Every structure is written in C-alpha cells, then in structure tokens.
Amino acid sequence: MKNSVPLDEIKAFVDVAEAGSFNGAAARLNVAHSSLSRKVNFLEQWLGERLFQRTPSGVVLTAAGARHLQHFGNALELIRGSIGTASRYGSLRPVQISAVPGVCMALLLPHHTELCESIDGLAIRYNLERRLTDFSDGSELAVRSGGGSWHGAKSALILESWVQPFANRRLATMLGPDPEPARLLDYPLVHLAVETAWRNWFSRRGVNYALRDIDHVIGDVTVSNHAVHHGLGIGLHRRGIDPEPAPDKVRLVGQASMVPDFGYFLVRPLDKPLRPIAQRYARGLMQRLGCTTAEIERFLG
Numbered sequence: 001m002k003n004s005v006p007l008d009e010i011k012a013f014v015d016v017a018e019a020g021s022f023n024g025a026a027a028r029l030n031v032a033h034s035s036l037s038r039k040v041n042f043l044e045q046w047l048g049e050r051l052f053q054r055t056p057s058g059v060v061l062t063a064a065g066a067r068h069l070q071h072f073g074n075a076l077e078l079i080r081g082s083i084g085t086a087s088r089y090g091s092l093r094p095v096q097i098s099a100v101p102g103v104c105m106a107l108l109l110p111h112h113t114e115l116c117e118s119i120d121g122l123a124i125r126y127n128l129e130r131r132l133t134d135f136s137d138g139s140e141l142a143v144r145s146g147g148g149s150w151h152g153a154k155s156a157l158i159l160e161s162w163v164q165p166f167a168n169r170r171l172a173t174m175l176g177p178d179p180e181p182a183r184l185l186d187y188p189l190v191h192l193a194v195e196t197a198w199r200n201w202f203s204r205r206g207v208n209y210a211l212r213d214i215d216h217v218i219g220d221v222t223v224s225n226h227a228v229h230h231g232l233g234i235g236l237h238r239r240g241i242d243p244e245p246a247p248d249k250v251r252l253v254g255q256a257s258m259v260p261d262f263g264y265f266l267v268r269p270l271d272k273p274l275r276p277i278a279q280r281y282a283r284g285l286m287q288r289l290g291c292t293t294a295e296i297e298r299f300l301g
Contacts, residue, residue: 021058
C-alpha cells in the first residue's frame with residue numbers, strides 16, 4: 001500500500017487544512033464530514049504522523065501537518081497545472097480574499113485583470129464583508145484597516161491612511177480652501193461608522209471634539225458621501241480609498257492629515273500556510289501596491 005500514493009486522502013487533508021475545520025471543508029465540498037474524517041485518518045496512518053490537533057472550534061496543524069501541507073499543496077498545484085487550462089476558472093479553486101466593498105474597489109479590483117493574466121492558473125474570489133473577518137469563510141487573505149496587529153494573523157501595510165475634509169460646493173465656497181479648524185464645528189459633521197477619524201483630525205490641530213446631536217453617523221460610505229453631496233454636513237475623504245471628489249458636486253477643504261497608527265493591511269492567518277497560488281497572488285498584489293521586496297518576504301515568510 002505504501003507504494004500507492006493516496007491522492008484522494010491528500011486532497012481531503014489539504015481541503016480541511018485550508019478550511020480550518022472538517023465541517024467547513026465538508027460544507028464547501030458538499031460531502032459528508034465522516035468521509036473527510038476517514039480520509040484524513042487513513043493519511044495519518046499511512047504517513048505515521050499526526051497531521052491535526054482537534055479543538056472545539058476546528059483543527060490546528062501539527063508541525064508535521066504544516067510541513068506536509070506545504071509539500072502536498074505544491075504537488076497538487078503541479079498536478080492541476082499539468083492537466084491544462086482548457087477550463088481556466090471552472091476547474092480551479094480560486095484564491096479567496098476578504099475585504100469591505102470600498103477597499104475592494106479601490107485596492108483590489110484595479111489589479112485583478114493584470115494579476116490573472118500574469119499568474120498562470122490564478123482565479124480570485126472576493127468575499128465582501130463589513131465585519132472583521134476571522135477567516136472562517138474560507139478566505140486565505142484579507143484587507144483590514146486598523147493598527148496592523150491582530151491576534152493569530154500576520155499583516156503588511158499596503159496603504160497609509162490620509163484624510164481630508166470635504167463638503168458640497170455651496171458649503172465649500174463659504175468655508176474657503178483652508179478654513180480655521182474650529183470653524184468647521186459651526187456645521188454638522190458626517191462620520192463614517194464612528195467619530196474617531198474626525199476626533200483625531202481635530203486633535204492634531206489642537207481642537208477638542210466630541211460627537212454632537214447635530215452630527216451624522218452613517219455606516220455606509222456611499223450613503224455618507226451622498227449625505228455630504230446633499231449638504232447634510234462636512235465629511236472626511238479617505239485618500240486612496242474613496243473615489244476622488246467630483247468638483248461639480250463636492251470639494252476638498254482644509255488640510256489633509258495622516259491618521260496616526262492606522263492604515264490598510266494585507267492580512268493572512270498564522271495557522272494556515274498559504275497555498276503557492278495564494279503566495280504568488282499576494283506577492284503580485286503587494287508589488288503593484290508599492291511594497292518593498294523586504295516587506296513582501298517578511299509577510300510571506
């Protein structure tokens with residue numbers, strides 16, 4: 001038996017490892033949990049090593065499991081490549097990346113076609129979420145905003161966060177191109193989700209600010225931008241993420257400011273090694289977003 005390579009069992013092991021649980025892999029593949037469990041148990045016996053530690057929330061790779069996953073993943077990629085690309089997207093398991101819609105549109109979609117054309121066998125699936133992904137949805141990579149430190153994850157900065165006030169044409173004309181910061185408090189402010197960004201902007205200019213009854217907190221970037229356009233208040237434009245303001249509708253006012261200890265990061269889970277195709281995608285994306293070779297190798301290493 002040792003002379004016969006158990007390909008089905010190897011594929012089952014890789015599927016479970018990448019899903020993070022037997023239940024997740026079974027749901028994704030539309031097969032029975034028990035079938036995957038039998039195959040992984042067989043592979044463990046065939047190898048003579050434990051591949052997983054079972055936990056209440058799923059599975060964690062052992063040291064041997066992580067080593068075999070790297071080798072088996074490479075082997076399966078080679079096998080898929082040798083079959084050919086007659087059905088480029090129908091037979092490939094895509095690299096899944098999670099992001100909020102606005103970040104996906106600004107940082108991921110502009111590079112989609114070029115990456116797919118330059119990386120043989122690449123297909124990409126975008127999991128659009130407004131919550132902080134925990135990779136339980138099958139995502140191998142994610143783009144998160146924040147300080148760059150998340151438990152159980154490795155991150156690389158791909159875009160610094162800069163913000164600048166903007167208002168509709170009428171209000172922007174009244175304010176002038178560079179009004180005193182305190183003057184903005186004469187009008188309602190429009191916040192995207194929370195008031196932290198505005199509070200930081202004012203704090204860097206020596207002005208105390210707390211959320212007021214006249215201000216608007218809106219959880220959707222499209223709606224908040226429309227609110228500014230229609231004169232509900234002054235918003236904060238996120239450079240590199242939000243679409244550039246249309247001068248016939250809104251205008252930038254005041255000074256731009258880097259948000260301290262905040263940015264947009266490419267993130268991967270520490271307990272699930274990236275498949276080779278996901279590594280190539282991450283490398284290509286980071287190169288196009290201006291990351292250095294050292295930053296890329298640190299993220300992938």
